[in-house]
Amino acid sequence: xxxxxxxxxxxxxxxxLSFEQESISKFKKVYPDLWKxxxxxxxxxxxxxxxxGQQDGLTEIEMHRLFLWQKVLHxxxxxxxxxxxxxxDAGFALLRLAAELSRDVICIADDKKMLxxxxxxxxxPNEYKKHFKFKQNSPDEEAVHTVYKFASKFGVHGHQxxxxxxEIIGTIGENSSLLSWGVSNYxxxxxxxxxxxxxxxxxxxxxxxxxxxxxEIRPEIFLTLRDYEVTMNSFIQKVSEHLEGLKKSTN
Numbered sequence: 001x002x003x004x005x006x007x008x009x010x011x012x013x014x015x016x017l018s019f020e021q022e023s024i025s026k027f028k029k030v031y032p033d034l035w036k037x038x039x040x041x042x043x044x045x046x047x048x049x050x051x052x053g054q055q056d057g058l059t060e061i062e063m064h065r066l067f068l069w070q071k072v073l074h075x076x077x078x079x080x081x082x083x084x085x086x087x088x089d090a091g092f093a094l095l096r097l098a099a100e101l102s103r104d105v106i107c108i109a110d111d112k113k114m115l116x117x118x119x120x121x122x123x124x125p126n127e128y129k130k131h132f133k134f135k136q137n138s139p140d141e142e143a144v145h146t147v148y149k150f151a152s153k154f155g156v157h158g159h160q161x162x163x164x165x166x167e168i169i170g171t172i173g174e175n176s177s178l179l180s181w182g183v184s185n186y187x188x189x190x191x192x193x194x195x196x197x198x199x200x201x202x203x204x205x206x207x208x209x210x211x212x213x214x215x216e217i218r219p220e221i222f223l224t225l226r227d228y229e230v231t232m233n234s235f236i237q238k239v240s241e242h243l244e245g246l247k248k249s250t251n
Contacts, residue, residue: 023085027188034192037235038080044228045073045203048221052210055217061115062210065105069206072102076199083191089154091191095198096151099144102202106141107132109209140204147198186246193239200225200232 028035049069052058058066075098082091108114114131121128134145207225215222 020081020085024081027084031189033235034239037196037232041199041228041232042073042077044225045076045199048203048207048225051218051221052214055214059110061108061110061112064115065108065206065209068101068105068108069203072098072105072202072206075101076195076202080192080195083188083195086188088187088191091195092151092154095195096148098202099148099151099198102144102205103134103141103148104132106205106209138205140201140208143201144198144205147194147201150194186243189239189246190243193236193243196232196236196239200229204229 049066052062053066075094079091079094079098082088082094104118108118117124117127117131121132134141134148136142136145203225207222211222
């Protein structure tokens with residue numbers, strides 16, 4: 001006898017995958033300009049560590065930092081997918097991981113002792129916490145620290161961020177007797193706004209750990225990152241204005 005219930009609705013993972021794809025496709029259709037910015041930003045963030053990684057004479061500590069830098073982008077990308085799927089708490093939790101790891105890249109820098117502390121952080125957590133902190137005199141690190149604290153509150157320790165932005169999206173059940181709730185479009189866009197604001201600062205502080213050695217060799221990659229900030233800030237302002245308009249229209 002089969003101990004599992006016979007579910008005529010199909011495989012639940014297939015249903016979830018379909019929902020995810022539909023959510024992302026819908027956002028892409030509604031906000032094509034934003035979708036392009038996502039692509040441009042991720043492509044740039046891919047290219048810079050790749051170019052550095054092709055240079056001769058990379059040290060072991062630089063290779064470690066490059067690996068962690070690429071992991072930052074991986075966390076950011078997965079965070080974005082979750083946010084677009086209305087999984088705000090999970091998306092912010094990954095954004096916190098990205099913020100923490102970008103901080104660790106700049107803290108390690110070219111100090112082998114710091115790399116050793118990072119590699120042994122599970123066994124010596126107090127020493128890790130003592131040495132790996134955000135610097136308060138760096139605008140980029142302060143910006144990432146703000147994201148870290150926000151994502152800790154609303155992602156890792158929140159568990160209610162999705163509910164904060166919930167709205168009725170339909171009905172389910174026989175005779176549509178039950179209401180179906182989901183995250184509002186405003187909630188998703190507001191989360192994406194935070195993602196956009198955090199994206200470049202994390203890559204700026206990762207790049208800083210390489211700039212003293214590689215700027216003279218490949219200045220264009222660091223200058224491109226700096227110049228792209230103008231484009232990103234302009235777009236973030238447009239998203240802010242759009243959010244403000246949405247807020248007023250619902251009041």
